[in-house]
Amino acid sequence: MSYFYIFLLFIFIACAACERTKEKIYINIDEGKRSPCFRRFNGTHQIGCSSAPKGNVGVVHYVNSESDLNWLIDTGPHKPYSVLLNPADFNMAVVKHLLDSGKVNGIMVIQVEGHDDEFAPAISFSPDKACPNDASSMYKNSTDYGSCSKVDWNPVGESLMFQDLGIPIFVFTNYDDVKTTLIEKCYKQFNEPDATGSPRDYPLCAVELKDRMDGAVDSETCIRRTNHQMNLKPSRYCDPMGDRNVHGSLKPVMKNETRKDNSVILVVARMDSFSMFDNHYPSADNHVSGIVALLAISEAIGRIKENITKSDNTKDILFVFFQGEAFDYIGSGRMVEDMIRNQFPSSEGSQYLKQINLDHISHIIEVNQLAFRDNGKVWIHTDPISRSKLPQVDDMVESLKNIGEQLFDESEQDLPLPPASAQSFLKKKSIPTVVVTEHKKQYVNKYYNSRLDLAAEIKVSCDNKTSIDCYNEVSDQAKNLSEVADSIAKFVYKLATGNNASKDLYVDPNTVHHLLYCYLISPQCELFNQSLKSDRAKQLDSKPYPFYVGVDSQVNNYTALTYQMLVRYLGDKVENYTQSQCDKSDGMYKMEWMQGPYDMKHVNRTGFCIKALVNLSLAESYAFELENYDFKSGEFATWTESSWAIDAMNVRIFLIPSKNLEITTLVVGIVILVLSLVGGYIMNKGASKVFESSTPDSSMAPVAL
Amino acid sequence: MTLMEFFGCTFIAFGPPFGLFVFTIARDPLRVIVLITSCFFWLLALLLSSILWSAVVPLKQHLAFGLVFSVLFQELFRFLFYKMLRKADEGLHKVSQQGQDQHVTPKDISNKHIMAYVSGLGFGIISGAFSLVNVLADMVGPGTIGIKGDSKYFFLASAFLTLCFVLLHTFWGIIFFNAFDKKRYVYVAVVVASHMLVSCLTLLNQKHNSQNYLGSIIPAYIVLVIMAGLAFYHAGGSIKNVKAACVFNRSNRYDTN
Numbered sequence: 001m002s003y004f005y006i007f008l009l010f011i012f013i014a015c016a017a018c019e020r021t022k023e024k025i026y027i028n029i030d031e032g033k034r035s036p037c038f039r040r041f042n043g044t045h046q047i048g049c050s051s052a053p054k055g056n057v058g059v060v061h062y063v064n065s066e067s068d069l070n071w072l073i074d075t076g077p078h079k080p081y082s083v084l085l086n087p088a089d090f091n092m093a094v095v096k097h098l099l100d101s102g103k104v105n106g107i108m109v110i111q112v113e114g115h116d117d118e119f120a121p122a123i124s125f126s127p128d129k130a131c132p133n134d135a136s137s138m139y140k141n142s143t144d145y146g147s148c149s150k151v152d153w154n155p156v157g158e159s160l161m162f163q164d165l166g167i168p169i170f171v172f173t174n175y176d177d178v179k180t181t182l183i184e185k186c187y188k189q190f191n192e193p194d195a196t197g198s199p200r201d202y203p204l205c206a207v208e209l210k211d212r213m214d215g216a217v218d219s220e221t222c223i224r225r226t227n228h229q230m231n232l233k234p235s236r237y238c239d240p241m242g243d244r245n246v247h248g249s250l251k252p253v254m255k256n257e258t259r260k261d262n263s264v265i266l267v268v269a270r271m272d273s274f275s276m277f278d279n280h281y282p283s284a285d286n287h288v289s290g291i292v293a294l295l296a297i298s299e300a301i302g303r304i305k306e307n308i309t310k311s312d313n314t315k316d317i318l319f320v321f322f323q324g325e326a327f328d329y330i331g332s333g334r335m336v337e338d339m340i341r342n343q344f345p346s347s348e349g350s351q352y353l354k355q356i357n358l359d360h361i362s363h364i365i366e367v368n369q370l371a372f373r374d375n376g377k378v379w380i381h382t383d384p385i386s387r388s389k390l391p392q393v394d395d396m397v398e399s400l401k402n403i404g405e406q407l408f409d410e411s412e413q414d415l416p417l418p419p420a421s422a423q424s425f426l427k428k429k430s431i432p433t434v435v436v437t438e439h440k441k442q443y444v445n446k447y448y449n450s451r452l453d454l455a456a457e458i459k460v461s462c463d464n465k466t467s468i469d470c471y472n473e474v475s476d477q478a479k480n481l482s483e484v485a486d487s488i489a490k491f492v493y494k495l496a497t498g499n500n501a502s503k504d505l506y507v508d509p510n511t512v513h514h515l516l517y518c519y520l521i522s523p524q525c526e527l528f529n530q531s532l533k534s535d536r537a538k539q540l541d542s543k544p545y546p547f548y549v550g551v552d553s554q555v556n557n558y559t560a561l562t563y564q565m566l567v568r569y570l571g572d573k574v575e576n577y578t579q580s581q582c583d584k585s586d587g588m589y590k591m592e593w594m595q596g597p598y599d600m601k602h603v604n605r606t607g608f609c610i611k612a613l614v615n616l617s618l619a620e621s622y623a624f625e626l627e628n629y630d631f632k633s634g635e636f637a638t639w640t641e642s643s644w645a646i647d648a649m650n651v652r653i654f655l656i657p658s659k660n661l662e663i664t665t666l667v668v669g670i671v672i673l674v675l676s677l678v679g680g681y682i683m684n685k686g687a688s689k690v691f692e693s694s695t696p697d698s699s700m701a702p703v704a705l
Numbered sequence: 706m707t708l709m710e711f712f713g714c715t716f717i718a719f720g721p722p723f724g725l726f727v728f729t730i731a732r733d734p735l736r737v738i739v740l741i742t743s744c745f746f747w748l749l750a751l752l753l754s755s756i757l758w759s760a761v762v763p764l765k766q767h768l769a770f771g772l773v774f775s776v777l778f779q780e781l782f783r784f785l786f787y788k789m790l791r792k793a794d795e796g797l798h799k800v801s802q803q804g805q806d807q808h809v810t811p812k813d814i815s816n817k818h819i820m821a822y823v824s825g826l827g828f829g830i831i832s833g834a835f836s837l838v839n840v841l842a843d844m845v846g847p848g849t850i851g852i853k854g855d856s857k858y859f860f861l862a863s864a865f866l867t868l869c870f871v872l873l874h875t876f877w878g879i880i881f882f883n884a885f886d887k888k889r890y891v892y893v894a895v896v897v898a899s900h901m902l903v904s905c906l907t908l909l910n911q912k913h914n915s916q917n918y919l920g921s922i923i924p925a926y927i928v929l930v931i932m933a934g935l936a937f938y939h940a941g942g943s944i945k946n947v948k949a950a951c952v953f954n955r956s957n958r959y960d961t962n
Contacts, residue, residue: 021843025846027853203851206847652848657849661710662707663709665710669717676721679721
């Protein structure tokens with residue numbers, strides 16, 4: 001008892017909160033301070049990371065220079081190792097080198113904000129392919145344009161995301177964890193080879209990276225395993241990826257009316273990106289710049305929409321934000337298929353509206369990445385195959401160049417379309433299409449679809465400003481984007497009406513800046529607050545939400561917020577409606593209550609009800625709905641994400657003892673056990689003799705003890 | 706994997722009590738019953754100590770306080786168990802006479818040292834279990850102690866200290882019971898004092914810089930040797946008898962051959 005307390009006491013010395021010996025053995029890295037790479041599947045492969053069921057234990061080795069890396073691969077005697085990499089060193093070549101050596105069973109990547117001088121930052125990094133979305137490209141079977149034969153859109157893309165790495169990889173975001181714990185306490189104190197390069201002796205500092213994925217093989221296999229459960233406690237192995245598209249139009253066309261062919265202009269943008277690491281989806285250039293530009297266009301056109309809705313001769317404009325586009329066009333693929341089946345829009349409330357199919361679409365305008373400018377211009381891309389058959393494309397390009405004057409220019413005509421949602425439409429039907437984006441040929445963005453596509457890279461950051469100043473001071477990027485959006489809005493208006501836009505049609509840089517702030521710096525911003533009900537506004541986070549499409553369990557935060565903004569920009573106020581009336585209404589219009597701006601005294605908000613022809617539609621692949629779909633056919637996106645248990649992720653740092661000490665302990669233990677067994681036997685035999693004299697009544701019978 | 710450390714420490718701490726249990730206790734139901742009962746009494750002492758520890762909030766951080774009272778409670782319950790055992794003598798006598806098993810001889814009752822030894826071992830085993838099981842449970846993972854600057858001998862020291870206490874409790878049991886039987890109360894004082902001494906010695910281990918735990922282990926084992934000698938003497942052993950036993954054993958072996 002007494003020394004039972006002493007052991008407790010041992011523990012109290014180091015830190016008063018600790019309770020067990022475990023706390024003295026392990027240093028845990030908390031969940032918020034590390035992000036795992038996880039596993040995904042498509043119809044034929046598994047990609048990403050996973051660890052052994054109980055985690056991979058490796059000796060920590062910090063690679064700060066080329067020689068550290070060579071030492072590990074040539075000398076390092078204590079395999080397996082877990083390698084700590086600077087941001088600059090995490091790339092395909094190094095990862096491959098490490099994996100091929102067979103000495104590495106885990107990788108840790110440093111990503112600490114504001115310490116670029118200490119941990120060399122990556123100059124360029126994209127885990128996506130050099131030819132993004134290659135497998136679902138409209139040029140897949142084309143000999144002239146297939147596999148990016150004309151140009152690699154994403155030349156820095158090394159396809160690291162699409163490797164089946166088979167080891168756990170974590171990103172570490174806390175400076176103290178990296179600098180103090182991992183480098184100082186762990187690596188330098190126990191593991192760092194001495195000046196002559198000879199390795200250190202045990203005990204060595206090791207890390208356990210646990211990142212256990214439940215799914216395996218490919219989408220088809222893990223979906224089948226999920227569906228065929230034989231036990232009473234079914235478990236999931238993977239879930240289809242998907243979410244919702246946001247779409248909104250101006251003209252209500254009722255079920256009983258006819259919708260004219262070529263009467264709808266599609267203005268679209270992509271909403272998602274990806275990166276290798278969970279919760280690291282900053283997506284600043286790709287595609288927040290596009291989302292914000294499209295919202296700004298919708299606001300500008302929404303303001304003067306009477307010009308379009310009042311007349312029968314104008315075209316309707318359908319604004320669409322696609323989800324899941326980074327994964328083989330999940331969202332646009334779904335919408336096209338819905339249109340072909342005459343099921344779009346299919347969501348509730350749309351039973352009043354006439355369906356839209358591909359024949360109704362007259363033009364497609366897509367806005368892609370827009371935050372940078374290649375040669376100071378914004379570039380128009382067209383599809384060379386359909387362009388020869390469609391004279392309207394030339395008109396569109398000319399018109400846009402006229403409106404944009406010095407700003408817009410056309411890319412080379414024989415270049416194919418860059419990866420874009422419009423490709424899903426063009427695969428099925430030739431529709432006049434332009435894609436407006438920042439790059440003439442290759443991407444200007446050096447961090448396409450990666451964890452490094454940060455707001456600071458496109459010069460949207462608060463630095464030392466207060467949040468109010470930061471929210472109100474229009475940034476240069478906002479001015480840049482509003483210029484672009486302004487021209488596109490006028491161009492779309494001209495396409496829809498045939499007339500040049502009046503002065504009333506303009507994009508407000510303030511709106512653009514507010515949107516950039518809300519999407520990239522903090523959703524807890526005034527604009528989002530105004531555009532939501534009070535209870536939902538209270539739930540807004542102060543950190544940006546992920547732009548990753550994720551599994552289709554609930555509507556993504558940004559999808560819901562984009563929907564809300566589109567309602568606000570395209571809709572009309574319904575006068576004299578209370579919040580409860582607004583919430584209850586149903587019909588072809590979506591009605592949303594918004595708590596509105598503050599009054600003059602900055603105390604109360606005056607809310608309003610807005611009705612709009614805006615809705616969500618499914619962005620889920622048909623591959624998971626059709627019976628007997630051939631997952632290897634490549635017709636629809638087949639992406640799924642592996643599921644993992646609640647305790648599947650863990651990172652802890654500790655010492656591993658020398659083999660000598662371990663063996664000594666065991667041998668001493670066995671010797672003592674054997675000695676005591678022998679001793680016990682002998683003592684038991686001899687006891688009656690030894691202690692005989694003290695026994696009061698000694699019987700002669702030999703007895704125990 | 707520190708599975709080797711785990712088994713090593715388990716064998717060190719519980720090997721000797723296991724040997725004693727197998728050869729001297731396990732075959733005899735009466736001894737098993739007494740062993741378990743004495744374990745129970747030790748647990749009651751633990752319960753009381755814990756209540757006191759958690760009740761006196763201001764002294765929670767000072768383990769010396771909990772430790773002193775814990776020692777006193779253990780000795781108190783050793784005394785209570787002694788009283789109970791003496792009261793139960795008659796009942797046990799009857800039980801053992803009715804028993805058909807040849808091992809259950811009246812000698813268990815008549816030779817007071819046997820029950821003293823059994824109850825001492827009971828105290829030792831349960832206290833050993835409670836002090837080491839927590840440590841052992843945490844030992845199975847991949848890591849060992851040391852990243853926060855602790856000595857790498859922590860596990861080994863824990864195991865040896867646990868072994869020491871198991872054996873000490875056994876000897877204390879013999880000495881303590883005999884002292885009451887023979888009314889030589891000075892030995893009661895010796896038991897309580899040495900228990901307090903060894904327990905307080907373990908307080909040295911909390912010194913942050915003590916990289917090895919020899920400062921507490923060596924004195925603890927010296928006390929163990931002294932207590933072993935005392936117990937041996939009290940139980941009626943002598944060097945002469947040991948020699949005789951060796952001779953007896955040898956001659957016995959020749960006989961059987």
